[in-house]
Structures are given as structure tokens and as C-alpha cells.
Amino acid sequence: MAKEQKTAITPTRAEDYPxxxxxxxxxxxxxxxxxxxxxxxxxxxxxxxxxxxxxVLDRMFKETGHSNAYFPLFIPLSFLQKEATHVEGFAKxxxxxxxxxxxxxxxxxxxxxGELEEPLIVRPTSETIIGATYAKWVQSYRDLPLLINQWxxxxxxxxxxxxxxxxxxxxxxxxxxxxxxxxxAWEETLKILNIYQHFAEDYMAMPVITGEKxxxxxxxxxxxxxxxxxxxxxRKALQAGTSHFLGQNFAKASEIMFQSRAGAREFxxxxxxxxxxxxxxGMVMTHADDDGMIMPPRLAPNxxxxxxxxxxxxxxxxVHAYCNDLATALRSQSYDGRPVDVVFDKRDINAGxxxxxxxxxxxxxxxxxxxxxxxxxxxxxxxxxxxxREKTSMPREAFIGAVPGLxxxxxxxxxxxxxxxxxxxxxxxxxADEFRDFFTPQNPEKPExxxxxxxxxxxxxxxxxxKINDALSVTVRCMxxxxxxxxxxxxxxxxxxxxxxxxxxxxx
Numbered sequence: 001m002a003k004e005q006k007t008a009i010t011p012t013r014a015e016d017y018p019x020x021x022x023x024x025x026x027x028x029x030x031x032x033x034x035x036x037x038x039x040x041x042x043x044x045x046x047x048x049x050x051x052x053x054x055x056v057l058d059r060m061f062k063e064t065g066h067s068n069a070y071f072p073l074f075i076p077l078s079f080l081q082k083e084a085t086h087v088e089g090f091a092k093x094x095x096x097x098x099x100x101x102x103x104x105x106x107x108x109x110x111x112x113x114g115e116l117e118e119p120l121i122v123r124p125t126s127e128t129i130i131g132a133t134y135a136k137w138v139q140s141y142r143d144l145p146l147l148i149n150q151w152x153x154x155x156x157x158x159x160x161x162x163x164x165x166x167x168x169x170x171x172x173x174x175x176x177x178x179x180x181x182x183x184x185a186w187e188e189t190l191k192i193l194n195i196y197q198h199f200a201e202d203y204m205a206m207p208v209i210t211g212e213k214x215x216x217x218x219x220x221x222x223x224x225x226x227x228x229x230x231x232x233x234x235r236k237a238l239q240a241g242t243s244h245f246l247g248q249n250f251a252k253a254s255e256i257m258f259q260s261r262a263g264a265r266e267f268x269x270x271x272x273x274x275x276x277x278x279x280x281x282g283m284v285m286t287h288a289d290d291d292g293m294i295m296p297p298r299l300a301p302n303x304x305x306x307x308x309x310x311x312x313x314x315x316x317x318x319v320h321a322y323c324n325d326l327a328t329a330l331r332s333q334s335y336d337g338r339p340v341d342v343v344f345d346k347r348d349i350n351a352g353x354x355x356x357x358x359x360x361x362x363x364x365x366x367x368x369x370x371x372x373x374x375x376x377x378x379x380x381x382x383x384x385x386x387x388x389r390e391k392t393s394m395p396r397e398a399f400i401g402a403v404p405g406l407x408x409x410x411x412x413x414x415x416x417x418x419x420x421x422x423x424x425x426x427x428x429x430x431x432a433d434e435f436r437d438f439f440t441p442q443n444p445e446k447p448e449x450x451x452x453x454x455x456x457x458x459x460x461x462x463x464x465x466x467k468i469n470d471a472l473s474v475t476v477r478c479m480x481x482x483x484x485x486x487x488x489x490x491x492x493x494x495x496x497x498x499x500x501x502x503x504x505x506x507x508x
Contacts, residue, residue: 006289008360008388010474017234017449018162024284025163027360028293037170038161042277045361046409050171050277054151056203056299057173057275060195066147066175071130073152073430074120082253088128089220093156095122095168111315121397122155127221127246130176131254138178138268140259146159146178152326154276163240163279165508171277178268180257182247184436185269187215189245193226196241204279205296206230206286207422208240208274209453209503211478216462223247229503232285235452237505240282243273274320281508286418291388293362296414297407298336302343305358308318309351309370320346322374325397326367335404359388364410365403366391385417425452435492438508439472453477455504457489457498464493468504478504 009027013020026030030046033039036376042050045429074097080087101114123129127259129245134146151173161167175192179185193210200208208228218225222244230238251257251267260266297303306327308319321343333340343363345354351368358366358384368380379399382391383406428434438454440448451474458464458476470473479485479502489498 005389008292008356009124009290010292012471013233016448018330020290021281021285021288022163023279024292024360026045027279027286028288029357029361030280030284030293031163033163036168038158040163040167040169041060042171045301046280047284049280049283049299052299052301053203053279057199058149058151058201059196061149061173061175064147064191064195065145065481066177068150069116069148070150070152071126071133073123075126075129077119077121077130078123082128083221083250086221086250088459090124090156093124093158095157096125096157097122098122098417103163106225108383123152124154124156125272125274126150126152126174126176127250128254129255131250131270134176134178134253134256134268134270138256138258140411141180141261143180144180145184146269147175147188149173149175162281164277164284166278170277172274174272175273178251179270180258180260180268182269182292185271186245189226189243189271189273191242192271193228195228196228196243196275199275199345200228200230200240201415203296203298204283204286205298205411205418206240206282207415207419208384209478209480210482211480211503213242213478214462214465214476214502217476219244221246221249222251222272226481227478229505230282230286231418231425231453231505232282232508233421234285234449235287235425235506237453237503237507238278238282238285239477239507240279241275243272244271246272266435287414288362291458292360294384294414295362295364297364297411300341300362300364302341302363303335303407304330304340304342304365304367305363306342306344307351307355307358307366307368308344308346309368309373311370315371318374319369319371323369326369326379326400329400329405333400335407339401340407355382356388359384362409367399373468377398383410385413391465395408421424421462423451427454428453429456429492430489434493435504436472439474439504451506453503455480455483455502458502458504459491459494459496461496462500464496468493473506474504477505477507479503 031040064097097120099112102110103113105111145275153168200206206209208230213225224245226243228241230240248267256268304322310316327344330342366382377396439451441450452464484502
């Protein structure tokens with residue numbers, strides 16, 4: 001009987017998916033928990049990944065006419081109260097600053113003093129503070145459109161946290177735009193949604209469904225919310241980005257008014273939209289395996305790691321010189337508009353341990369070089385999209401020329417693999433009992449991976465949506481844009497007439 005090979009990550013996905021996820025994040029050196037409850041330290045490898053995400057998205061935003069700015073971290077309480085639905089939606093998640101000074105008490109411990117005249121909210125989102133600024137900037141239709149994005153951190157006081165997916169503080173971008181007409185604002189909302197889809201699929205290799213949220217799931221204060229929804233390997237949905245059509249709600253609350261072309265005073269039409277470091281969690285859960293992270297090459301901090309195999313001191317100089325020359329040659333190659341990014345790992349640690357560190361980090365290509373490879377003018381290559389123990393010898397020059405193509409092949413293959421997984425776990429379900437069975441685990445005590453995406457008829461009523469969620473922990477993820485809102489069938493929740501078919505799933 002063949003001996004079962006151990007995995008680098010324990011438990012495996014099949015054994016305990018939530019714990020597997022936490023272990024992958026730590027083993028990949030992406031992030032760790034911090035001394036502050038609910039917050040995380042993003043480590044250099046994880047932050048380099050975020051920087052690449054930011055660089056690509058920032059370019060996309062600027063190519064569509066947006067500019068970056070920065071707005072205050074603190075928001076006066078009165079600002080949040082201006083839009084009733086908005087404050088109701090965020091009230092339970094707000095961190096509040098009430099004092100501005102610390103003094104030593106009788107026991108020598110520091111105590112807050114100097115109570116503020118008005119409490120300040122630590123930014124949960126910036127619609128209100130940016131709206132107050134736009135009210136000063138916008139006076140005439142000539143000042144529109146106003147297309148601003150900011151890269152920032154936000155705080156939402158979470159009770160149950162998970163690295164990248166849900167933390168008290170996280171990093172994101174938030175775009176806020178103001179327009180002369182409703183049609184312009186609507187076009188902006190969908191344009192950004194398309195940018196998010198393009199980025200998720202073509203850079204993260206994470207297929208997504210675009211659609212509109214129901215009223216229950218809508219951003220507080222918005223007229224319409226659109227999202228990109230991705231399926232993770234445990235078949236749950238991850239909301240990976242949102243774009244909101246705010247109508248004139250926040251313009252009225254903040255008095256963003258302008259003189260129209262006809263000379264009348266009108267309220268602007270506004271939008272907001274954002275993605276966050278949650279994207280990194282989505283990338284882990286889309287691509288990682290039981291040996292660790294797998295990085296899509298277009299976003300990987302490095303493309304290739306060179307690992308010298310040195311058995312004795314006499315070989316070191318020769319092997320290192322060969323590796324340095326190889327690194328230089330690889331950096332002369334281009335992939336996705338930038339030089340191939342190479343790291344030469346000369347750390348004095350066990351070669352096997354070093355190799356597994358890079359496997360768990362998910363670097364796309366690993367290259368081992370020892371004295372025998374030098375003699376044969378060859379390299380030993382491992383691809384992270386294939387089993388970790390699978391390696392192939394290649395002639396040195398052939399490998400150098402092949403690297404851009406290999407990276408492109410890995411990128412495309414990851415997307416196709418994730419797309420095939422989503423398609424295999426998506427069902428067109430018309431009957432309530434089949435719907436219930438689809439979302440019910442066989443082992444309620446320790447649920448196995450089950451369910452997926454169900455495209456099913458829904459009556460359109462919020463009370464029915466709540467009933468389904470209460471019974472099965474399933475929500476309407478979105479009303480997909482690629483499926484027209486045609487009525488028909490029987491609602492899988494209440495048995496009434498189906499108003500349209502929507503995507504149901506369990507979610508993060």
C-alpha cells in the first residue's frame with residue numbers, strides 16, 4: 001500500500017476549512033493577529049500583494065478619469081446622523097472618540113480626560129465627511145462630474161473576526177463621485193462594477209457574478225447596490241466588491257447643490273464604491289491548496305524564486321555565480337508589462353525547508369540549481385499550480401525564454417480551474433425541497449463542504465428572504481445582471497409566484 005503523503009497545511013480543506021484558511025494565511029506569511037483585538041498585522045509578503053492590487057486598480061481608476069485625494073479619519077457624530085438609513089446601518093459598528101487627553105489618575109494609571117464637545121466617529125465609510133466637502137466644492141454644473149477616490153483604512157467594530165475577511169480595521173479604496181444627471185451617475189456605478197469584474201477575473205483569476213443586491217442587502221442609504229460575488233472552495237459566496245448608486249440621498253443630506261444649465265438650483269447625483277484587503281482572503285480561498293497559498297502571477301510579489309542547492313562550501317561560489325547570472329537573465333524578460341520579478345534566496349537554512357517556505361507562500365515558479373545542473377546547463381523547475389512535489393529539469397536557456405509563457409499559462413489555468421469549480425457547484429433549482437436539501441449538510445455538528453450557488457425563483461419579498469436566511473443561513477447574493485428579471489416558477493422560500501431568478505448561497 002502506498003504511503004499517504006503529508007500536506008504542508010493541517011488541517012486540510014476537507015477536514016476543517018475555516019482552520020485550514022487561518023493556517024494558510026499564517027504559513028504563507030501574509031498576516032498575523034495583533035495585540036489589538038480584532039486587528040491584524042499585514043506582513044511584508046501580504047502587504048506586497050496588497051500593493052500590487054492597489055497599483056493595478058489605481059491605474060484603472062485613473063484611466064477612467066478619477067483622481068486620488070484623502071479625507072479625515074474622524075467624522076463628527078452629527079454628520080453621520082444626517083442620513084437616517086445610513087446611521088442606522090452603521091451604528092452598531094462605530095468606534096467613537098469621546099476624549100482628547102490622557103492624565104494620570106490617583107493610582108498612577110492613565111485615564112481619559114478632556115471630553116470632546118461632539119463625539120467623533122472613526123471612519124467606517126466616508127460618504128458623510130466627503131459629502132460635506134463636496135458641498136463646498138460643487139457650485140455649478142461646470143464643477144461636475146467630480147470623480148474622487150481615496151486609499152485609506154476604516155474601522156468597523158466586529159465581534160467575530162477572521163484575518164483579511166473580517167477585521168475591526170482594514171485597508172481599502174473608496175470612490176465617491178458627484179454628477180449632473182441621474183444617467184451619468186448610473187453609468188458611473190456600472191462602469192466601476194465592470195472594472196471590479198475585470199480586475200477579479202483577469203488579475204486575481206477569480207471568476208465573479210455581477211448583480212444587484214436586494215433591498216435587505218443594499219448599502220445603507222443607497223438607491224441601488226451592485227456587487228461582484230465569487231465562490232470559494234467551501235462553496236460559500238464572498239462579496240468581493242460593491243458599487244452603489246446613491247441617487248440624491250446623500251446630496252440632500254449634505255446639501256451638495258449646483259446651479260444647473262437652466263439656472264436652477266439642483267441636487268447632485270452621487271455614487272460610492274469600494275474593495276478592500278478582503279480581496280486577499282478571497283484569493284486565498286479561491287486558489288490555495290493543502291500545501292499553502294497559490295499566487296496568480298499577475299499579482300504575485302515575485303514571479304520566480306531561485307534556490308541554490310549547496311552540499312559543501314567548495315560548491316557555494318560556483319552555484320551562487322550561476323544563480324546570479326540566471327537571475328539577471330530572467331529579469332531581462334518581461335511578463336504582463338513589467339520585468340520578471342526574481343528573488344535569489346541565499347539564506348543559510350536547510351534547502352528542503354527553504355523550498356517548502358516558498359511553496360506555502362505560493363510563488364508561481366521555483367528554480368533549484370545545484371552542481372549537477374550547472375554541469376548540464378540546466379535548472380530544476382517547480383510550478384505552484386501543479387503538485388508541490390512535481391519538478392522538471394529544463395535546459396537553462398529554454399527555461400529563460402519560456403518563463404513569460406509559463407506565467408501566462410499559470411494565470412489562465414488558475415482562472416479556468418476556479419471557473420470549472422464554480423460551474424460544477426452551481427445548480428438551477430426550481431423546487432423547495434431540492435433547495436433545502438442542497439443547503440443542508442449531512443453532518444450538522446461539523447458541516448462538510450456543501451451547497452454552492454443556486455439560481456432559483458424568488459418572490460421578491462423581504463420577509464421571505466429573511467425566512468430562508470433564518471432556516472438555512474442562505475441569503476440572496478445578487479440578482480444577476482446576465483439573467484433578465486423574468487418572472488416564472490415558484491418561489492423556493494414561500495411557494496408564491498417567482499418574480500425573478502436570483503443567486504442564493506451561504507456566504508462570508
